[in-house]
Amino acid sequence: MPTPVIIDTDPGIDDAVAIFCALAAPSLRVLGLTTVAGNIGLETTTANAGRILSLAGVDVPVIRGAAGPLARAGFAATDVHGNDGLGGVAMPDPVAAPRDGAVDWMADTLTSHPEGAVDLFTLGPLTNLAGLLERRPEAARRLRRVIAMGGAVDERGNVSPRAEFNFAADPEAAERVLAAGLPLTLIPLDVTRRVRARPADTAALRAGPRPEARAAGALIDAYFLTTRGGDSRPLHDPCVVLLAEAPQLFRCETRLLDVDTSDGPDAGALGPGPHQVTVAMGVDGAAALDLLMRRLMGQ
Ligand code: BDR
Numbered sequence: 367m368p369t370p371v372i373i374d375t376d377p378g379i380d381d382a383v384a385i386f387c388a389l390a391a392p393s394l395r396v397l398g399l400t401t402v403a404g405n406i407g408l409e410t411t412t413a414n415a416g417r418i419l420s421l422a423g424v425d426v427p428v429i430r431g432a433a434g435p436l437a438r439a440g441f442a443a444t445d446v447h448g449n450d451g452l453g454g455v456a457m458p459d460p461v462a463a464p465r466d467g468a469v470d471w472m473a474d475t476l477t478s479h480p481e482g483a484v485d486l487f488t489l490g491p492l493t494n495l496a497g498l499l500e501r502r503p504e505a506a507r508r509l510r511r512v513i514a515m516g517g518a519v520d521e522r523g524n525v526s527p528r529a530e531f532n533f534a535a536d537p538e539a540a541e542r543v544l545a546a547g548l549p550l551t552l553i554p555l556d557v558t559r560r561v562r563a564r565p566a567d568t569a570a571l572r573a574g575p576r577p578e579a580r581a582a583g584a585l586i587d588a589y590f591l592t593t594r595g596g597d598s599r600p601l602h603d604p605c606v607v608l609l610a611e612a613p614q615l616f617r618c619e620t621r622l623l624d625v626d627t628s629d630g631p632d633a634g635a636l637g638p639g640p641h642q643v644t645v646a647m648g649v650d651g652a653a654a655l656d657l658l659m660r661r662l663m664g665q
């Protein structure tokens with residue numbers, strides 16, 4: 367039986383690739399997309415979630431979540447993801463209007479499924495999950511597992527020397543999630559930077575048999591134009607789906623961590639602390655990329 371999963375997301379180029387992969391994964395059944403401000407503002411991430419579903423021809427709800435972080439001003443990543451959040455890649459309009467109330471929808475969905483049945487994948491700032499823990503803690507305890515892309519453990523950051531974007535965008539939310547004792551697996555930059563696409567991969571995707579493959583190729587090509595990184599680019603958010611699908615490709619460790627919630631330049635950075643967290647610290651990057659390519663191609 368496929369695992370039912372809620373995807374919390376701020377699309378976002380790599381969010382879109384991750385969602386296409388999840389929709390194609392035989393071990394997963396996507397129940398809906400909850401949205402959060404992150405890579406770009408909430409109205410755009412919400413519209414993009416609908417556009418991604420429309421392109422994939424999948425009819426599940428999109429539910430608007432937090433318009434900004436818990437306790438500070440937000441910042442966007444339009445320099446990386448483009449003014450439309452999806453690198454200017456053409457996608458059809460959403461088929462259905464989004465709903466409001468991501469936290470309540472998450473809680474109601476968890477309550478209407480058996481306890482320990484539903485996974486949550488987070489691909490953006492952790493504001494919605496922090497809201498669920500605050501407002502509907504009994505529902506949060508029903509989660510089977512949370513897999514979250516965020517943070518940099520031994521690796522350098524991508525928005526400051528030590529901070530990663532999703533954690534830096536809402537450090538207080540990240541801290542609350544780490545402190546909550548949920549069945550959480552964290553996917554930091556330490557592994558996402560090891561799963562990389564090259565131009566030959568995007569060319570193969572662009573010639574692929576499915577609209578999702580062709581869109582993913584165009585999305586990653588757009589990411590090549592806005593970022594530096596030699597002849598390859600990291601695929602951050604897809605690693606969440608790949609860990610769920612093929613945990614044997616990843617090496618997880620238990621670390622004692624905390625989140626920097628200061629106002630300093632490394633706000634959102636991970637450091638040593640009291641919270642015991644399962645963290646993916648190693649990956650077979652070639653095998654993970656191969657699985658992603660196959661899923662996007664519909665294999
Ligand atoms: C994370 O930040 C965002 O820009 C990406 O979508 C990903 O979730 C990587 O640091």
Ligand code: CA
Nearest residue numbers: 378381489490
């Ligand atoms: Ca993201």
